[in-house]
Each structure stands twice: as C-alpha cells, then as structure tokens.
Amino acid sequence: MNNQELLSIAEAHGSTLYVYDASKIKSQYQRLSTAFSSIKQLKVNYAMKALSNVSILTYLKSLGSGLDTVSLQEVQLGLHAGFPPERIIFTPNGVSMDEIEAVVAIGAQINIDNLATLEEFGNRHPEVPVCIRINPHVMAGGNSNISVGHIDSKFGISIHQIPHTLRIVKNTGMNINGVHMHTGSDILDIEVFLHAAEILFDIAKHFDALEFIDFGSGFKVPYKSGDIETDIEELGEKLSVRFHAFCKEYGRELALAFEPGKFLVSEAGYFITPVNGIKQTTSTVFAQVDSGFNHLIRPMLYGSYHEIENLSKPEGKKRFYSVVGYICETDTFGNNRQIAEISEGDYLVFKNAGAYCFSMASNYNSRFRPAEVLWHEGTAHVIRSQENFEDLLQNQTLLDFDKKAIEA
Numbered sequence: 001m002n003n004q005e006l007l008s009i010a011e012a013h014g015s016t017l018y019v020y021d022a023s024k025i026k027s028q029y030q031r032l033s034t035a036f037s038s039i040k041q042l043k044v045n046y047a048m049k050a051l052s053n054v055s056i057l058t059y060l061k062s063l064g065s066g067l068d069t070v071s072l073q074e075v076q077l078g079l080h081a082g083f084p085p086e087r088i089i090f091t092p093n094g095v096s097m098d099e100i101e102a103v104v105a106i107g108a109q110i111n112i113d114n115l116a117t118l119e120e121f122g123n124r125h126p127e128v129p130v131c132i133r134i135n136p137h138v139m140a141g142g143n144s145n146i147s148v149g150h151i152d153s154k155f156g157i158s159i160h161q162i163p164h165t166l167r168i169v170k171n172t173g174m175n176i177n178g179v180h181m182h183t184g185s186d187i188l189d190i191e192v193f194l195h196a197a198e199i200l201f202d203i204a205k206h207f208d209a210l211e212f213i214d215f216g217s218g219f220k221v222p223y224k225s226g227d228i229e230t231d232i233e234e235l236g237e238k239l240s241v242r243f244h245a246f247c248k249e250y251g252r253e254l255a256l257a258f259e260p261g262k263f264l265v266s267e268a269g270y271f272i273t274p275v276n277g278i279k280q281t282t283s284t285v286f287a288q289v290d291s292g293f294n295h296l297i298r299p300m301l302y303g304s305y306h307e308i309e310n311l312s313k314p315e316g317k318k319r320f321y322s323v324v325g326y327i328c329e330t331d332t333f334g335n336n337r338q339i340a341e342i343s344e345g346d347y348l349v350f351k352n353a354g355a356y357c358f359s360m361a362s363n364y365n366s367r368f369r370p371a372e373v374l375w376h377e378g379t380a381h382v383i384r385s386q387e388n389f390e391d392l393l394q395n396q397t398l399l400d401f402d403k404k405a406i407e408a
C-alpha cells in the first residue's frame with residue numbers, strides 16, 4: 001500500500017492504530033509456495049503468535065494456510081476462525097499435561113519437545129499420533145535470545161537424547177508421525193539451515209510411520225534497505241532437491257511443513273501514531289508520539305529496528321530525532337533517526353509492524369490497546385476496535401475499604 005492510502009486511513013481514524021496490507025501477506029505466501037512448488041504436499045502453517053487477529057487468520061486460511069499454535073487459546077482462536085483441527089499443529093513448550101489433553105480432545109496435531117512429556121503422553125495415549133520437536137543444536141544466526149537451536153536452549157529434544165527417545169517410543173508403542181525443528185528467528189545462511197535439515201533427515205530415518213517433516217521457520221525479512229533476508233528461492237531450490245532424495249530413500253512421499261510467522265506478516269504491517277509534541281533538550285530533539293512500548297515493545301525488548309517515516313510530510317528536510325513514547329519509563333522507538341521534519345500533529349509510520357507488534361501489546365500505564373485495520377482490495381476493514389474504559393475494568397473487583405472501615 002502507498003503512503004497516501006495509509007495517511008487517509010490514519011486521518012479517518014484519528015488515533016494510533018495498526019494497518020495490515022492483505023496483498024503483502026498474499027505475495028509472501030505465494031513466494032514461499034512458489035519456491036517449493038516441486039513439493040507435492042507442502043504445508044504452510046502460519047505461526048499465529050506473530051499476529052493473531054481472527055481476520056488475519058481467516059485471510060491466511062483463504063490462501064490455503066494451516067496454523068502453528070503455542071497455547072490452547074491459540075488453538076481455540078484457530079477453530080473460531082474456521083480452521084479444521086487437522087490443519088492446526090500445537091507446538092507448546094513447558095505447558096501442563098491438562099493443556100495438552102485439551103488440545104488432544106480438539107483433535108489438533110500434537111508436537112512434543114520434552115522427553116518426560118513424551119513418555120507420559122505415550123503411556124496415556126499410545127494411539128494418538130505425535131510429532132517430536134528436535135533441537136539440532138545449530139546456531140542459525142542472530143543472538144542467543146532468538147536462536148533456539150543451540151545446546152542450552154529450553155526448546156526441543158536434544159539430538160543427543162535420540163536413543164532415549166527411541167526407547168520411550170518403543171516401550172509405549174506410540175506413533176510418531178512427524179519430526180520437527182525450529183532453529184531460531186534469523187536464517188542468514190542457507191547452508192546452516194541445510195545442515196540442520198540433514199540432522200533432521202538422519203533422525204527421521206528412525207521412524208517408519210512418518211507423514212511429515214516440519215522445518216519450522218526463522219525466515220529473516222529485511223527491516224531496512226540493504227538488510228540481508230533469507231533467500232527463499234535458493235532455500236526452495238536446495239531443500240526441495242534434498243527432500244525429494246530423502247523421500248526416495250525413505251520409500252514414501254512425505255509432506256514438507258513450514259511454520260512462518262514473521263515472513264508472512266511482518267512487512268504487511270504499519271504502525272501509525274500521531275506526534276504529541278517536539279521536545280528540544282540541550283543534546284537531542286525528541287519526537288513524542290501518542291503511543292509507547294505498551295503498543296509496540298520490540299525496540300525496547302529486543303532492540304529491534306523499525307523504520308520510521310513522517311507520513312504527513314514525507315517531503316520535508318531531513319532532521320535527526322529520537323522517537324519516544326508517553327510511557328513513564330524509558331520507551332525509545334528509535335534513536336537519532338533521520339526523518340523528514342516533524343511538527344506536532346503529524347502522523348509517523350513504523351514499518352515491519354505486522355509480526356510480534358500488536359500481539360505483544362499490553363495495557364501498561366492503563367492505556368487502551370489500539371485498533372487494527374486490514375486493507376483488502378482497496379477497502380479498510382476495522383478488524384479490532386480500540387479498547388475503551390470498560391475493557392480496562394473488565395474482570396476487576398472494586399473493593400470499598402472505606403465502607404468496611406465504617407462497619408468495623
């Protein structure tokens with residue numbers, strides 16, 4: 001979508017909001033499908049924790065996507081959006097057996113990443129097919145907070161625990177129908193990914209009733225011009241060749257699954273917020289926006305970079321700004337950014353605001369979470385209204401201590 005379309009949506013709405021461009025989600029989905037078009041059974045399971053609005057889910061469903069979920073509530077949102085249980089995979093980490101049982105009852109695919117859980121589950125439900133999440137101990141780039149394949153990560157069953165895994169499977173008589181890995185959030189180097197894939201193929205050979213191999217995600221998207229992004233086309237070419245060879249060796253055609261979050265929705269998202277004021281100090285010019293890390297926490301949480309532009313006056317002379325929020329705590333969106341000259345009331349737009357932005361929003365400082373708009377074929381659909389004061393009070397109990405004091 002272009003800046004004029006974004007600005008008119010912002011002005012019509014008048015306050016901070018998220019806008020998602022459906023056509024970008026679609027083109028990313030198609031790019032992935034095309035890169036793997038030689039795979040007969042390609043399963044794209046959207047990792048909905050990235051952006052979980054139910055209309056985003058129905059849109060992805062219309063494109064042919066399944067869902068990757070990490071909580072019972074995500075599974076339930078998926079059902080609400082009309083996904084059949086068999087198109088939902090549940091990949092939890094550290095959840096209770098009760099929660100896993102609830103998802104089993106729904107009929108979604110279970111993915112287990114802990115040997116103790118695997119054994120308990122196998123004893124309870126030897127007949128329920130289970131996928132196992134492997135940790136191949138490969139660093140796929142990024143820092144240790146977002147690369148989940150390394151040795152001390154809490155995710156996955158270590159490749160060094162395969163003998164133990166096989167004993168559990170044999171003793172319980174359970175049915176392993178998939179093997180899975182999700183190495184981390186930033187695949188910079190395709191060779192590293194292919195290396196992890198080889199490890200997964202090796203493990204897959206131990207199971208004779210597989211239906212799919214799930215390569216997770218971690219596709220990197222560009223955040224600014226010149227950024228490295230995962231070369232999906234190259235990955236498609238190289239991994240497909242290896243996958244076909246593996247299936248031949250295995251003796252059966254398997255499904256190949258991915259579960260991208262960021263890749264599908266990051267670039268489709270725009271976060272737009274008005275400027276409340278400009279504050280000049282002795283060292284810095286602050287642009288103070290009508291938002292904070294309550295709406296978009298990634299810069300403060302991970303040091304993530306979101307490109308920021310002046311949507312209202314893109315042609316102005318560039319000046320340096322630190323863009324900050326209204327939260328009573330440090331909440332910097334970007335330091336010393338060159339942005340076209342900003343005045344009070346201008347709208348700023350933050351790019352790459354589709355993934356892990358709204359879904360991480362909170363009510364901190366008792367602020368409302370903002371509205372979400374889906375731009376689809378030239379129409380702006382409000383897919384979530386801004387919260388109101390009743391929403392803040394919901395589920396709270398007002399105890400009146402003054403009254404109690406009088407009675408006592």
Ligand SMILES: *Cc1c(COP(=O)(O)O)cnc(C)c1O
Nearest residue numbers: 047091185217218259260261262
């Ligand atoms: C978060 C997550 C994903 C999605 O990761 P992205 O980097 O957003 O693509 C995929 N699989 C699992 C198991 C996840 O937890």
